[in-house]
Amino acid sequence: MGGGGSDGDGYSDWAVLPCPPRLADVSLALVGKVGSGKSATANCILGDDAFESKDSYRAVTETCQKRSREFHDGCATRTVNVIDTPGLFDMDSTAEDVQKEIAKCMDMAKDGFDAMLMVFSAQSRFSCEDEKAIESIKLLFGNEVLDHMILVFTHGDVVGGESRWKKKLTDSAPAYLQDMVDLFADRVVLFDNNTSDMQQREYQLKNLFRAVDFVISRNHGRPFCNQMFTQIKEMHPVSISNKEIYDDYLKQISKMVEEKLNSTIARLETQLHEEQKERQAVENSLREEIHALKDSLKKAEEEANKSSSKCIIL
Ligand SMILES: Nc1nc2c(ncn2[C@@H]2O[C@H](COP(=O)(O)OP(=O)(O)O)[C@@H](O)[C@H]2O)c(=O)[nH]1
Ligand SMILES: [Mg+2]
Numbered sequence: 021m022g023g024g025g026s027d028g029d030g031y032s033d034w035a036v037l038p039c040p041p042r043l044a045d046v047s048l049a050l051v052g053k054v055g056s057g058k059s060a061t062a063n064c065i066l067g068d069d070a071f072e073s074k075d076s077y078r079a080v081t082e083t084c085q086k087r088s089r090e091f092h093d094g095c096a097t098r099t100v101n102v103i104d105t106p107g108l109f110d111m112d113s114t115a116e117d118v119q120k121e122i123a124k125c126m127d128m129a130k131d132g133f134d135a136m137l138m139v140f141s142a143q144s145r146f147s148c149e150d151e152k153a154i155e156s157i158k159l160l161f162g163n164e165v166l167d168h169m170i171l172v173f174t175h176g177d178v179v180g181g182e183s184r185w186k187k188k189l190t191d192s193a194p195a196y197l198q199d200m201v202d203l204f205a206d207r208v209v210l211f212d213n214n215t216s217d218m219q220q221r222e223y224q225l226k227n228l229f230r231a232v233d234f235v236i237s238r239n240h241g242r243p244f245c246n247q248m249f250t251q252i253k254e255m256h257p258v259s260i261s262n263k264e265i266y267d268d269y270l271k272q273i274s275k276m277v278e279e280k281l282n283s284t285i286a287r288l289e290t291q292l293h294e295e296q297k298e299r300q301a302v303e304n305s306l307r308e309e310i311h312a313l314k315d316s317l318k319k320a321e322e323e324a325n326k327s328s329s330k331c332i333i334l
Pocket of ligand 1: 053056073
């Protein structure tokens, strides 16, 4: 498994594998739920802020986008194409829309993608939605896509580094996730997208590309391509039951977002009500104070009048 503290030897020796020309360029597609850290990971790979990355319930990346970076090593240059996708499983859209978006992603990859990075946040509890996200990918792309898949867990900083995260996985991860991690043994990486430590960044990239190279050699250099996608679509069109599962999943996600929204509205309303009550209480006490002051003023005036009339009589 990749990840963990830096071994300090940098990323300059990424080309440990022989680099025949067809392996020189690499295309990676990032998929996962909104907020899992896809764009932040893509930016880490690209070494800049090419993709907008921020905390949001809604997909910030609204459509697939591709950016490239060249990695130079003494003997070779490797172009890495990175395709960032919207949260395919959170979009308020139908299964057909998602398929269209995936087709677009495949078009962008031209000759296909070498690895699909399935991104999760290591910070969040692995839920049945995450499980369904993987199942949906299998439905949409076919099981063959698993041969090209790498699991990327972001928020490595929040979980306190690799050894603590591994322990957490062994101690408390749901069976589905543990099975996935066992199955993908050499293709699981932990990423801290927030680190400014260059050695750590290079180490993470090195681990990622070790997994990418593993996937490439496992597939004999054959990327997951458009043709395969088209064949898979023809061979296994999204069946009614599968479509139902998928639509059901989209409905669940919409319900979850709606619930979150409603609870936020309710919380804000309670807060507003409390604030109004507090303001009213302050206003009442001020009014009482003013009233009391007016009373004392009136009494003082009356006293003054009385004493001045006494003076005149005298
Ligand atoms: N602390 C921490 N925050 C992260 C990490 N990766 C992503 N984030 C934050 O998570 C939020 C969502 O990230 P983003 O890349 O936009 O997610 P996307 O919707 O999957 O593209 C942003 O506020 C990021 O700054 C990470 O490794 N560590
Ligand atoms: Mg994004």
